[in-house]
Amino acid sequence: MVKRYFMVAALALVLAGCGSNVKLDPPIQGTGTDATATGQGAGQAGVGQGAGQSTVTQVQAGSGGVDSAGPAGVGRVIYFDFDSFTVKPTYQAIVDQHARFLQANRGRTVAVEGHTDERGSREYNLALGQKRAEAVRRALTLVGATDAQIEAVSFGEEKPAVAGSSEDAYAQNRRVEIRYR
Amino acid sequence: MKFDSPRRNTPSSWQRRGLVAALAAAPFSPAFAQFRVEVSGVGLTQLPIALVPFRGEDASPQKISAIIRADLERSGQFRPVDSAGQAMDETSRPDMSVWRQRAADALAGGSATRLADGRYDVRFRLWDVVKGQDLGGQGYVVPQADLRLAAHKIADYIYEKLTGEKGIFSTRLAYVTKAGDRYTLWVADSDGENAQAALGSPEPIISPTWSPNGSQLAYVSFESRKPVIYLHDVASGRRRLLANFRGSNSAPAWSPDGRSLAVTLSRDGGSQIYLISASGGEPRRLTQSQSIDTEPTFSPDGGTIYFVSDRGGAPQIYRMSASGGAAQRVTFNGAYNVSPSVSPDGRYLAYVSRTGGYKLQVMELASGNVTAVTDTAEDENPSFAPNSRLIVYATRQGGREALMTTTVDGKIKARLAGKGGDIREPSWGPFQR
Secondary structure, three states, X not given: OHHHHHHHHHHHHHHXXXXXXXXXXXXXXXXXXXXXXXXXXXXXXXXOOXXXXXXXXXXXXXXXXOOEOOOOOOOOEEEOOOOOOOOOHHHHHHHHHHHHHHHHOOOXXXXXXXXXXXXXXXXXXXXXXXXXXXXXXXXXXXXXOOHHHEEEEEEEOOOOOOOOOOHHHHHHHOEEEEEEO | OOOOOHHHOOXXXXXHHHHHHOOOOOOOOHHHHHHOXXXXXXXXXXXXXXXXXXXXXXXXXXXXXXXXXXXXXXXOOEEEEOOOOOOOOOOOOOOHHHHHHOXXXXXXXEEEEEOOOOOEEXXXXXXXXXXXXXXXXXXXXXOHHHHHHHHHHHHHHHHHHHHOOOOOOOOEEEEEEEEOOEEEEEEEEOOOOOOEEEEEEOOOEEEEEEOOOOOEEEEEEOOOOOOEEEEEEOOOOOEEEEEOOOOOEEEEEEOOOOOEEEEEEOOOOOOEEEEEEOOOOOOEEOOOOOOOEEEEEXXXXXXXXXXXXXXXXXXXXXXXXOOOOOEEEOOOOOOOEEEEEEOOOXXXXXXXXXXOOEEEEEEEOOOOOEEEOOOOOEOEEEEEXXXXXXXXXXXXXXXXXXXXXXXXOOOEEEXXXXXXXXXXXXXXXXXXX
């Protein structure tokens, strides 16, 4: 039983080695003092300084997105209470003016971008920010904008408006930004 | 191919011996302090092992024996024994009485030789000190870039020989750093070292996760000013959009067969979980709720998806069939349980709970017993090592973001090396083939 277990382990080890791209010599055989394993794979000469098995190729991403003009003189940020997804009545005037602008300019589109504070899971915060963005999207469509004009997206906690871990910073980061495309 | 007689050393005999030899948590010696391994708790069964500096390693760019020693120590299963004043390589027949006096149960040494073509020939041999027996060795001829990998493979050999389980030291981690306004997705060794940039971006990158074959990363990038999911072949740098639907696209999780991914999409309004083929195409909706459903992760057999939902009023972890349907609640303590990760052996669920801070928890799934395994307060994003013995997670230490590993019982922790800046979003890759 023990023997079989060991053989399985040994075989697994050998197989793991053989499948590798690393130039893996056969395990040194014998009993220590007379080990004579030599470096195999001399056909690979010239790659000594070169890329290894774990080589990674780097990619550079660009930055997308446009920021076009919307209605002049109208606020673009709506703030939310902790753990809340309700557009407060104080922001109804902002919502109304954007909705009217979109109604008058059917060719224009907006991104409604939800944000959270930094506490908790990044992915869960992404979903919370989405919930805030959806609330603003619904508010806009209720007063004249169409669904096709609005894309609700979330940045979660990734793009805080204010750095820091104070209650004040958190309050300024729990927000939805309206961005014209 | 010939290995030593199996009767000479079995995992169970080593484990028994370790039980006797390691009486309590031995403080690590100052020489190893740079590896930042924290040991807590008593009754640890750590096997004392001596790693003698490899002949020639001073002339090589990597200190092979130090890498092996740190690997073994971080595993929680080994305790380093001082090797000062001793010299050996794989051809030596060491004087075991010296090592018995130092209370070492195992001993390893070897050599690193630069070849004429620039590659290195790294060899080692492992000894059972108590029995005075040769436990075999191996040799690797590697380019300079893979010297650390050779050291990790030696640590894997030693770990497997002495514990009977596969080692994870030659596996890879992915993580993200933020330095100024630059975000970088890194691929690093399991100790956080040897990091190589896979993606640089002026916009956030989150949720990298390794494909089951270890060749690709799925992640969420905000480079197009909204979250979209990419699949990225790490070796070639080739990448393609997997999910760029209207709204947000996030939380990718590979099925164990690598053929599909569970993802969170808001294309139908609200964050819901969908299944999408790794080759792209039309996603199939798995959850049908008015609530947030996100952070999916597959069970190792692929039959179950664990996920987070606020359908009960607060975020909790649920599970459902991988084809969708009714969900059962899994977490019941506290009002905020997120970021589930299932161990590859299916025994444990790691997640983060808000309990006076955000703390990493480990649930034994069979019993439902939950253990808090950290004393930090901003833990995030646990990911299991492929042998289910260690968990890597992000946290905050001294005001800075840090990556840590912990044993599943929380007794051994190590802070991983990383590139400068804030460091987060670790994902532990599979066994390398």
